[in-house]
Amino acid sequence: MNSANGAAVVVGVDGSEPALRAVRLAAVEAYRRNRPLRVVHGFIWPLLRVPLETPAGGPPGAGLRQQAEQLVAAAVTEAEATAPGLRVTGGIIDGEAAAVLLGESPTAVMIVLGDRGLGGFTSLVVGSVAVQVATYADCPVLVARGADRTDGPVVVGVDGSEVSRLAVEFAVAEASLRDAELMALHTYRYPVSGGPGDMLPLVYDEEQLRHEERRVLAESLAGIAERWPDVPLRRETIRGRPARLLTEASRRAQLMVVGGQGRGEFTGLLLGSVSQSVLHHADCPVAVVRAPR
Known part of the structure; x- marks a missing residue:
């Protein structure tokens, strides 16, 4: 910026x-x-x-x-x-x-x-x-797009990628400007593969998976509460399709913030599929944050 x-x-x-x-x-x-x-x-x-x-x-x-x-x-x-x-x-x-x-x-x-x-x-x-x-x-x-609201949280989609960290920084600054709560929403479906070509495990521990996904969210938000003490921070880790859950969250938000391309997106997509879906279906204004070129 x-x-x-x-x-x-x-x-x-x-x-x-x-x-x-x-x-x-x-x-x-x-x-x-x-x-x-x-x-x-x-x-x-x-x-x-x-x-x-x-x-x-x-x-x-x-x-x-x-x-x-x-x-x-x-x-x-x-x-x-x-x-x-x-x-x-x-x-x-x-x-x-x-x-x-x-x-x-x-x-x-x-x-x-x-x-x-x-x-x-x-x-x-x-x-x-x-x-x-x-x-x-x-x-x-x-x-x-969507409804114009002056109440409700600023919602940011978090997936642990570098661009989602940039989205978090933008979102917390917006929440501070608006005197609003920041809701950091991390969604997941399956264990993340360790690298290109790795197969997803057929059997995994659900509780361990939840713990790992909460850790991803915590790391993405590290230092935010200390640097922005005026912004109420709510963390949510939910299993489900990210585009659908972010769209649902937009119905009570005053702003939705997404990264241009997140973890698990195909590298050829300059604007990730989740971001595009949210951009098309959110019920509040949407901010798209991209990594510098």
Whole structure:
């Protein structure tokens, strides 16, 4: 995460209602952090070589660039109304939406975007732009979806991987900013193989397995309570499918935090299957945290 002075929370807008919801969420996040908010619109039309200005005889403001300026101005106004006093700027950048947001990510504190946009197919629960940005961004990505809650815990999925430790660090900072409880949820199904090609044991001690999985959670949370004494910490180790259990936990959470790729994921998956499932089905905003490249 970029923590340099002046680094902004960036929100992508396209004029849709999900994007305006993302603007409101981003404004609150920026205000909490005492950071500026940068509203960005990816303006794809120059790449398609179509006329951008108002056509001859057309009404004022009918050109594509003028319409883009209007939607960015409306988003800036929405952000200022949501968090009075927040420093908000807007920009139009030529390019496809996901590419533009990814270009902003190396210097952003966080990227916020809606779960769907104007170009999303109705059958998609989460739009392709949200998935692409969550997969490749160089900073945490917050997707506005599900219910907006100001109570309930911040839930973080923990699996013992390095990226889940980064997710824990992000989640506890969020819980502190929100004066919320941190719920660290570790799920498991079977014993973990010792290495590539190892076969899972056919017989194992269930109590020993539970003990081992609790140890994984404890190690992932080592030092958190001491470094963040203001944050109530709840640990839960549950046997079951991680995506389903995290989705269930999201129904009472105000924020869900997941690592981009966890233990047991195929190395070719830049965004793990569990993270993708949670991103598609959670009932609260979802933050995706990835390891630095």
